[in-house]
Amino acid sequence: MANIAAQRIQREFKEVIKSEEVAKCAIKVELVNDSFTELKGEIAGPPDTPYEGGNFVLEIKVPETYPFNPPKVRFITKIWHPNISSVTGAICLDILKDQWAAAMTLRTVLLSLQALLSAAEPDDPQDAVVAKQYKEQPDMFRQTAKHWTSVYAGGPAKMPELDDKIRRLTDMGVEEHNARVALSSYNWDLERATEQLFS
Amino acid sequence: MSTAEEQPGPSKPSGSATDEKERDDRTFECNICLDTAKDAVVSMCGHLFCWPCLHKWLETRPTRQVCPVCKAAISKDKVIPLYGRGATKQEDPRNNVPPRPAGQRTEPETSTGFPGFGFGDGGFHMSFGIGAFPFGFFTSTFNFGETRPSPAPRGTPQFEEEQFLSKVFLWVALLFICWLVLA
Known part of the structure; x- marks a missing residue:
């Protein structure tokens, strides 16, 4: 790995650890290996959003050309959000693509992702199904995102009605996550989800 | 003699002095490598970089040259080198990096008398023409x-x-x- 990349990540790592956001438990960075090429990030779901109370784990891969090119970041924790793929965790965010600037740091990237959770851009979606729901049925979207937060990110919400629908499908032999995806995609319409799963 | 030598001394009252020094050092960090800026240049928008770092950034995106900090338009011709006093030892010749752009000096303007209306040195000339x-x-x-x-x-x-x-x-x-x- 190029010297400048490793050196800079080390400096940034120290900066993040000292930052006030870490003190507030809003963001966190951990090393995955000793060569500073891969890190594990964590952001707290911002307050007053369906993600509140959840902790979202991110995979951060630092290219050799860092900081001249952006780090490769994706969500490991499954999340229901218009700009994040519910399947792969891939993120659609301009600063991680063409709007990257060399002065941005791990800290600013994590804070930008946290901001993305509070302000989605449904017109520039990564997950078309989620974006459509976000625009057409905002209440349904909030319910779904809250449910995913509680299941995958340790969120506090209890939604027995949704859990019940999932149980109906798992009883039919459907894997739980697949059941959840089908129901989420069809606005929790049990009939249509079943139809899609068994067609 | 110098305050910098006194600070790490044993009589240091608390961490505040070193904190302050650290903060001072960080003011002069390159915004790209986060190290103290070497061959420092400053952009028109006021952001400090090492020239090798900034040059590499400008080369990475030749079509979209923006300041890495504030995304203002930036170019090689629009940065100003900073010459400190204890500065530039040439012991580190950077290959592939063209030398940092030179500072621009303009001579102060000395106002001379009006050169005259073309009356020559002596006689008056009348000329006449018809044109547009x-x-x-x-x-x-x-x-x-x-x-x-x-x-x-x-x-x-x-x-x-x-x-x-x-x-x-x-x-x-x-x-x-x-x-x-x-x-």
């Missing part, structure tokens, strides 16, 4: 600076010729103006 009015007017009126060839010395045939021509032009001009007024 505004342009001919400008070219004949505003040719400051370029002095006309000085008139021929008095007494030579050329001098008399020139005087004669000058008078002829004067009369033609007067006639033309009269004609313009009367017509």
Whole structure:
């Protein structure tokens, strides 16, 4: 790995650890290996959003050309959000693509992702199904995102009605996550989800 | 002697002095490598970089050259090198990196007297021409600076010729103006 990349990540790592956001438990960075090429990030779901109370784990891969090119970041924790793929965790965010600037740091990237959770851009979606729901049925979207937060990110919400629908499908032999995806995609319409799963 | 040497001494009261020094050092960190800026340059928007770092950034995106901090337009010609006092040892010749752009110096302006209206050094010349009015007017009126060839010395045939021509032009001009007024 190029010297400048490793050196800079080390400096940034120290900066993040000292930052006030870490003190507030809003963001966190951990090393995955000793060569500073891969890190594990964590952001707290911002307050007053369906993600509140959840902790979202991110995979951060630092290219050799860092900081001249952006780090490769994706969500490991499954999340229901218009700009994040519910399947792969891939993120659609301009600063991680063409709007990257060399002065941005791990800290600013994590804070930008946290901001993305509070302000989605449904017109520039990564997950078309989620974006459509976000625009057409905002209440349904909030319910779904809250449910995913509680299941995958340790969120506090209890939604027995949704859990019940999932149980109906798992009883039919459907894997739980697949059941959840089908129901989420069809606005929790049990009939249509079943139809899609068994067609 | 210097305060920098006193600070790490044993009589240091608390962490505050080192904190302050650290903060001072960080003010002069390159925004790209986060190290103290070497071969420092500053952009028009006021952001500090090492020249090798900034050069590499500009090369990474040749079509979209923006400041890495504030995304203002930036280019090689629009950065100013910073020359500190204990600065640049040339022991680290950077290959592939062109030398940092030089500072621009403009000489202070010394105002000289007005160069004159083209009357030459002595005699007055009358010339007359007909052309497309505004342009001919400008070219004949505003040719400051370029002095006309000085008139021929008095007494030579050329001098008399020139005087004669000058008078002829004067009369033609007067006639033309009269004609313009009367017509």
